[in-house]
Amino acid sequence: MTQLAIIGVYLALLLGLGLFSSRLFRGTGEDYMLASHSIGPFLLLMSLFGTTMTAFALVGSTGEAFREGIGVYGLMASSSGIVHSLCFLLIGVKIWSFGYKHGYTTQIQFFRDRLGSNGIGLLLFPIIVGLVIPYLLIGVIASGAVINGATIGTFPETFAATRGGVPHWLAALVICSVVLIYVFFGGMRGTAWANTFQTSVFMILGVVTFVVIANGIGGQDGLWANMQAATAKVAQAHPDRLTRSEMSKFMFTTYLLIPLSVGMFPHVFQHWLTARSAQTFKLPVIVHPLFIMLVWAPCVMVGVWATSATLNGQLIVPPDVRPNTELPLMVAKLAGPVLGGLLSAGILAAIMSSLDSQFLCIGSIFTNDIVLHYWDKKRFSEKQIVMWARLFVVAIVAVTYGLSLFEPRSVFAMGIWCFSGYTGLFPLVFAALYWKRLTVAGAYACVLTVAGMWLWLFAESGFGANANYTFQLPAFGQQLEMMPVLPITVASVVALVAVSLVTSPPPDETLRRFFPESQS
Amino acid sequence: MKYVIWISVVVLLILHQDFWWWDDGTLLLGIVPIGLASHIAISLAAAVLWFLATIYCWPHSAEEAESSTAPTTEGGQG
Numbered sequence: 001m002t003q004l005a006i007i008g009v010y011l012a013l014l015l016g017l018g019l020f021s022s023r024l025f026r027g028t029g030e031d032y033m034l035a036s037h038s039i040g041p042f043l044l045l046m047s048l049f050g051t052t053m054t055a056f057a058l059v060g061s062t063g064e065a066f067r068e069g070i071g072v073y074g075l076m077a078s079s080s081g082i083v084h085s086l087c088f089l090l091i092g093v094k095i096w097s098f099g100y101k102h103g104y105t106t107q108i109q110f111f112r113d114r115l116g117s118n119g120i121g122l123l124l125f126p127i128i129v130g131l132v133i134p135y136l137l138i139g140v141i142a143s144g145a146v147i148n149g150a151t152i153g154t155f156p157e158t159f160a161a162t163r164g165g166v167p168h169w170l171a172a173l174v175i176c177s178v179v180l181i182y183v184f185f186g187g188m189r190g191t192a193w194a195n196t197f198q199t200s201v202f203m204i205l206g207v208v209t210f211v212v213i214a215n216g217i218g219g220q221d222g223l224w225a226n227m228q229a230a231t232a233k234v235a236q237a238h239p240d241r242l243t244r245s246e247m248s249k250f251m252f253t254t255y256l257l258i259p260l261s262v263g264m265f266p267h268v269f270q271h272w273l274t275a276r277s278a279q280t281f282k283l284p285v286i287v288h289p290l291f292i293m294l295v296w297a298p299c300v301m302v303g304v305w306a307t308s309a310t311l312n313g314q315l316i317v318p319p320d321v322r323p324n325t326e327l328p329l330m331v332a333k334l335a336g337p338v339l340g341g342l343l344s345a346g347i348l349a350a351i352m353s354s355l356d357s358q359f360l361c362i363g364s365i366f367t368n369d370i371v372l373h374y375w376d377k378k379r380f381s382e383k384q385i386v387m388w389a390r391l392f393v394v395a396i397v398a399v400t401y402g403l404s405l406f407e408p409r410s411v412f413a414m415g416i417w418c419f420s421g422y423t424g425l426f427p428l429v430f431a432a433l434y435w436k437r438l439t440v441a442g443a444y445a446c447v448l449t450v451a452g453m454w455l456w457l458f459a460e461s462g463f464g465a466n467a468n469y470t471f472q473l474p475a476f477g478q479q480l481e482m483m484p485v486l487p488i489t490v491a492s493v494v495a496l497v498a499v500s501l502v503t504s505p506p507p508d509e510t511l512r513r514f515f516p517e518s519q520s
Numbered sequence: 521m522k523y524v525i526w527i528s529v530v531v532l533l534i535l536h537q538d539f540w541w542w543d544d545g546t547l548l549l550g551i552v553p554i555g556l557a558s559h560i561a562i563s564l565a566a567a568v569l570w571f572l573a574t575i576y577c578w579p580h581s582a583e584e585a586e587s588s589t590a591p592t593t594e595g596g597q598g
Binding site for chain 1: 529532533536537538539542543544545547549550551552553555556559560562563564566567570571573574577578579581582583
């Protein structure tokens with residue numbers, strides 16, 4: 001009951017914050033979807049970090065470190081620290097500048113304008129939306145699982161079928177409702193404020209959990225001695241977890257491409273446009289790698305310690321434990337219900353700070369790229385535009401919740417496929433900003449190639465059933481093992497460049513708008 | 521200086537591969553394996569490098585657009 005009460009208080013605080021921020025709402029579509037370009041450096045830093053970090057940053061990182069060892073940090077954290085900031089600097093600032101100048105809200109508006117083609121918008125629309133949906137489902141399903149796990153035994157008679165825990169369907173319904181309410185009323189400003197609050201919560205709780213677990217495992221006096229004792233146990237029982245000996249070196253290298261997906265995430269694109277000025281980007285560019293380190297390094301160490309930590313002579317986490325339950329299990333056995341409740345709130349914070357942006361983003365895409373684009377925009381008042389955006393947000397939340405009831409567990413394996421698809425499209429946004437020779441035919445070739453390659457490799461993986469699928473390339477007398485993202489991205493670049501070079505260059509008018517410095 | 525920064529980013533990406541500590545289980549301060557410590561150092565170095573990039577590689581053309589243009593509410597061409 002303690003855990004449920006803590007989660008309830010946390011959700012109530014979040015609702016209060018969202019509703020309070022709605023009092024600052026200026027009543028226009030631009031304010032609802034972009035907070036009128038008013039977001040300053042700190043809010044931008046927190047909302048970008050909260051949006052790019054999901055539940056995986058807390059429970060997934062611990063679970064992967066439990067299975068794979070310390071290499072997980074290099075695989076996902078240090079690489080993201082370099083590549084995400086690179087995207088913010090090279091892509092984000094320029095996108096913000098064009099969005100501010102030409103009034104974009106969505107990626108599709110930018111590409112349609114840059115390439116002078118309506119069709120490219122139609123082609124990108126299902127791909128961009130389609131790749132977000134599994135990502136949304138992961139969040140909704142995970143939130144149901146977190147609350148269910150935290151409340152097991154609380155209602156033994158009412159929810160006997162779920163061992164007394166709040167059932168997944170009800171927990172996910174509550175989370176969807178809370179996110180819906182603050183996104184519905186607060187729009188982008190409410191989302192940015194909520195993300196800031198939630199990001200602070202999961203960062204602080206991550207550190208607190210680390211200290212409590214280290215002290216619980218070590219059995220010595222003082223945190224330092226406890227950390228040494230916890231690591232010493234691993235060195236004795238599972239020394240391989242302290243190295244990357246089980247990891248493929250080439251696959252490690254190809255993983256470096258995955259964080260490029262941030263450059264094409266539609267919800268990150270929308271957050272970029274909320275910035276007050278170009279200067280606003282400086283703080284996120286610098287601090288983002290540090291924030292990733294603060295969250296990931298403790299979680300990875302806890303995951304490694306979990307392989308060998310014992311309590312009363314018994315392993316705290318059995319080797320065959322269900323994936324992603326390692327951290328909650330450690331907390332349950334070493335900390336008690338109060339920290340358990342706070343940790344559950346922290347995990348929910350990480351999940352919801354991505355969900356809200358994605359819901360708002362899809363609502364914005366439908367409003368701008370379907371309703372306002374294909375109907376006469378002038379016939380809508382600002383109030384009606386906000387109404388359309390809100391209606392779409394409600395519809396997206398309802399559809400996502402409905403899909404989550406089917407419990408498509410394989411959707412978890414889809415996460416990496418979503419990222420691979422967005423990374424495959426990264427050359428398109430990069431070329432649109434930096435290569436004058438990009439043509440609409442080149443863009444079509446790039447998008448179609450990514451779609452084709454993605455579908456082919458996804459089918460090869462048994463449609464995500466084989467979670468450990470890798471692409472094998474015979475080279476130098478051996479099989480090179482790599483993430484599917486590499487062949488997808490290479491094919492994307494080749495198609496984009498080759499087709500652009502053999503088709504007519506874009507008109508001067510387009511180049512003057514998007515490359516003014518080289519035209520003067 | 522701009523080129524030094526971009527070359528440093530490439531060097532950092534190469535250092536990120538750190539195959540030389542792949543199988544090394546040496547513990548720093550008795551707590552952190554060297555393979556993890558090196559990547560924590562890469563995160564810190566990335567923050568320093570991006571700080572320098574905001575000084576020496578900043579796209580000032582973006583700010584010129586800001587000072588010369590009032591935002592519109594148009595959503596691109598139809």
